[in-house]
Amino acid sequence: MMHEKQSRIWHPFTQHALQGAMTKVVRGEGAYLYTADDRRIIDAIASWWVVTHGHCHPHIVSAIQKQAEQLNQIIFAGHTHEPAEESAALLLKLAPRGLDYVFFSDSGSTSVEVALKMALGYWHNIGEPRSRIVVMQHSYHGDTVGTMSVGARGVFNAAYEPLLFDVTSVPFPERGREQATLDALEAACRNDNPAAFIVEPLILGAGGMLMYPAWVLREMKRICEASNVLFIADEVMTGWGRTGTLFASEQADVSPDIACYSKGLTGGSLPLAVTLCRADIFDAHYSKDRARTFFHSSSYTANPIACAAAKANLDLWQEPEVRKRIASVAAMQEEGIESFRADARFNNVRRVGTITALDLAVPDGGYLADIGPKLQAFFRDRNLLLRPLGNTIYVMPPYCVTAADLNEIYVGISDAADALVSGKSAGIS
Structure with a gap:
């Protein structure tokens, strides 16, 4: 039943029957968001992992403004434009070796859909x-039908099970059990004759910020290569410096056959995604037979304004100071989380690059556990944008974050644990 003043907007990943009033944000600058009621919020999760150099970065904003006055949209079938050409060229320059072609789309989910279709199209056409x-296991690749199919089955997609296709799943490489994962992958490649293996390099995001070492990623690529199975790296979240290098695959010296990038591609300013692939995957679709065309598009493929934002962002990544900043944020994150490693209130305190995560030690810690919304409400009252995954609290800030900002974030996390144990806060008890 509608309430008189209730908004007609249906928000993502939101249970409106439990959600209070939405926080209305009117401005963003650097690592901060400013609300309609004059609060300054520290954006500790880069607004769902997309903001890299900071909100409203002047170089990116300027590029958007300039492009909006020249060309704002053009059908990309049969046409091209400089922002797309320039951003594609820079992407191929910065991406792991062996990736030769760029296909534009609109979001992380669609970049993965494109990757899956590329893989199946490749084998079909040859x-x-x-x-x-x-x-x-525990992976998440998006919310479209194909990406749900290759992600973990559970509450996210139970209602849509009839639409999903079957996959072969290998276990997450838990510490000390990495070989079981590698053995399972080798068996799957040998017995199932698969088209591809898709993986989030080094860290599984929505699955709980689960981290594994680079040598495992390297071995998984070796196994796929030996079995002639395409290796798809979903770097939608792990790209753009999050794991300490521009792309997570670099730490394993891995060159994916297909790679998916989005989120930080435009610095967090506009929606855009790309799927990069090897030349032979493109060549398998290259023919005078129109039936071998790669049949995928969207109306806004390679939108010129979004591509201009991407080009401006890629320009920034060529500046040495930007790369140095990643190392600085990683060091500050390690310092911030260090005291929690011996804190009995938390389990599995971990970091990879600029991302930290820790699990609040509570009996029920699943994604739908009541602790998640209570923590989120507590952080909202402290003017911190943190969105726990159940009892897993993670910090993934824009790279302009300061040591003082991080200190405020980690004090807030510690205080949240205190409030939970002591029941001092009405918002969390």
């Missing part, structure tokens, strides 16, 4: 049809 996809 006359060796394969359809099986191998995935990793």
Whole structure:
């Protein structure tokens, strides 16, 4: 039943029957968001992992403004434009070696859909049809039908199960049990004749910020290569410096056959995504037979304004100071989280690059555990944008974050644990 003043907007990942009033944000600058009621909020999760150099970065804003006055949209079938050409060229310069072509889309989910279709199209067009996809336990690749199919099955997609296709799943490489994952992948590649293996390099995001070492990623690529299985790196979240290098694959010296990038591609300013692939995958679709065309598009493919934002962002990544900043944020994050490693209130305190995560030690810690919304409400009252995954609290800030900001974030996390144990806060008890 509608209430008289209730908004007609349906928000993502939001249970409106439990959600209070939405926080109305009117401005963003650097690592901060400013609300309609004059509060300054520290954006500790980069607004769902997209903001890299800071909100409203002047160089990116200027590029958007300039492009908006020249060309704001053009059908990308049969046409091209400089922002797309320039951003694609820079992407290929910065991406892992061996990636030769760029396909534009609109979001992380669609970049993965494109990758899956590229893989299946490749095998179909070379006359060796394969359809099986191998995935990793606890993974998340998006919310479209294909990406739900290759992600973990559970509450996120239970209602849509009839739409999803079957996959082969290998276990997450828990510490000390990494070989079980590698053995399972090797068996899947040998027995299932799969088209591809898709994985989030080094850290599984929505699955709980689960981290694993680079040598495992390197071995998984070796196994796929030996079995002639395409290796898809979903770097939608792990790209753009989050793991300490521009792309997570670099730490394993891995060159994916197909790679997906989005989120920080435009610095967090506009929606844009890309799927990069090897030349032979493109070549399998290159033919005078129109039936071998790669049939995928959206109306806003390679939108010129979004591409101009991406070009401006990629310009920034070529500046040495920006790379140095990643190392600085990683060091500040390690310092911020260090005291929690011996704190009995928390488990599995961990960091990779600029991302930290820790699990609040509570009996029920699943994604739908009551502790999640209570923590979120507590942080909202402290003017901190933190969005726990159940009892997992993670910090993934824009790179302009300061040591003082991080100190405020970690004090807030500690105080939240105090409030939970002592029941001092009405918002969390």
